Amino acid sequence: MEIILQPSAERAVGLTAQLIAKSVRENPRLALGLATGRTMEAVYARLARMHREDALDFRKVRTFNLDEYVGLPADDPHSYRHYMTRHFFEPVGIPAHHTFLPDGMAQDLDAECRAYEEKIKALGGIDLQLLGIGNDGHIGFNEPLSALMSRTRPKALSPETLAQNGPLFGDPTRMPRRALTMGVGTILESRRALMLVTGAAKADILAQAVEGPITSMISATALQLHPHCVVIADEAAAAELRGTAYYRRVFETEPEWAEFR
Numbered sequence: 099m100e101i102i103l104q105p106s107a108e109r110a111v112g113l114t115a116q117l118i119a120k121s122v123r124e125n126p127r128l129a130l131g132l133a134t135g136r137t138m139e140a141v142y143a144r145l146a147r148m149h150r151e152d153a154l155d156f157r158k159v160r161t162f163n164l165d166e167y168v169g170l171p172a173d174d175p176h177s178y179r180h181y182m183t184r185h186f187f188e189p190v191g192i193p194a195h196h197t198f199l200p201d202g203m204a205q206d207l208d209a210e211c212r213a214y215e216e217k218i219k220a221l222g223g224i225d226l227q228l229l230g231i232g233n234d235g236h237i238g239f240n241e242p243l244s245a246l247m248s249r250t251r252p253k254a255l256s257p258e259t260l261a262q263n264g265p266l267f268g269d270p271t272r273m274p275r276r277a278l279t280m281g282v283g284t285i286l287e288s289r290r291a292l293m294l295v296t297g298a299a300k301a302d303i304l305a306q307a308v309e310g311p312i313t314s315m316i317s318a319t320a321l322q323l324h325p326h327c328v329v330i331a332d333e334a335a336a337a338e339l340r341g342t343a344y345y346r347r348v349f350e351t352e353p354e355w356a357e358f359r
């Protein structure tokens with residue numbers, strides 16, 4: 099794992115977008131794993147700008163989202179399909195048939211989850227998986243006690259997650275109690291993982307996730323097992339980390355980061 103510290107949320111978002119853009123330019127048919135949430139909105143806005151101003155071309159990219167709420171149709175403004183269409187798919191011009199999310203309205207949710215895993219496999223696996231972290235340490239909706247080898251499945255949302263996202267529904271009681279989510283094991287099979295963490299509210303959970311022991315109580319700790327994982331954090335989110343001097347030196351001196359300094 100590499101931890102890359104940036105002085106502001108804006109710079110952290112900018113670097114995340116640059117890394118995604120570089121991957122798309124190197125491989126126009128990239129299989130890109132995507133996350134939703136407040137943190138990612140700025141990343142998608144930045145990529146949309148690169149699409150408009152720098153001709154960043156997403157037409158051949160295929161996308162797999164981490165999760166979707168159970169019981170929300172695609173046109174519900176709170177569904178992740180709706181979020182993705184609005185913030186990313188339309189602004190960057192990804193054809194709808196290249197975009198995949200598990201269907202939270204499926205009659206047979208277990209069959210839907212199995213089919214989602216098969217789809218990822220059939221398209222050759224995920225090249226680059228974008229991730230955020232929840233207040234309870236989840237990645238995707240892998241809530242505490244998610245098995246480190248779990249696959250895409252229905253998951254009951256934790257009280258922390260209901261508190262985190264409930265306000266987005268206006269009336270928090272309207273937030274679904276379940277979601278379909280890629281498993282921790284699914285995420286660990288991505289060829290590269292890129293986690294973005296910004297803001298003081300995430301400082302404690304970020305330190306536990308990257309510097310604490312691996313535990314299914316904090317799914318993000320499983321990223322310590324990932325062979326190619328980069329975590330980008332702003333100063334506020336990095337406030338509780340112990341190894342900051344080392345992380346700064348890596349970014350300032352390692353050749354692979356030269357083009358991004």
Ligand code: F6R
Pocket residue numbers: 132133134135136137138164165229230231232233236237238239
């Ligand atoms: C949602 C997802 C979640 C979010 C996390 C952080 O698709 O993958 O793991 O990344 O809940 O959400 P925000 O950015 O809203 O704090």
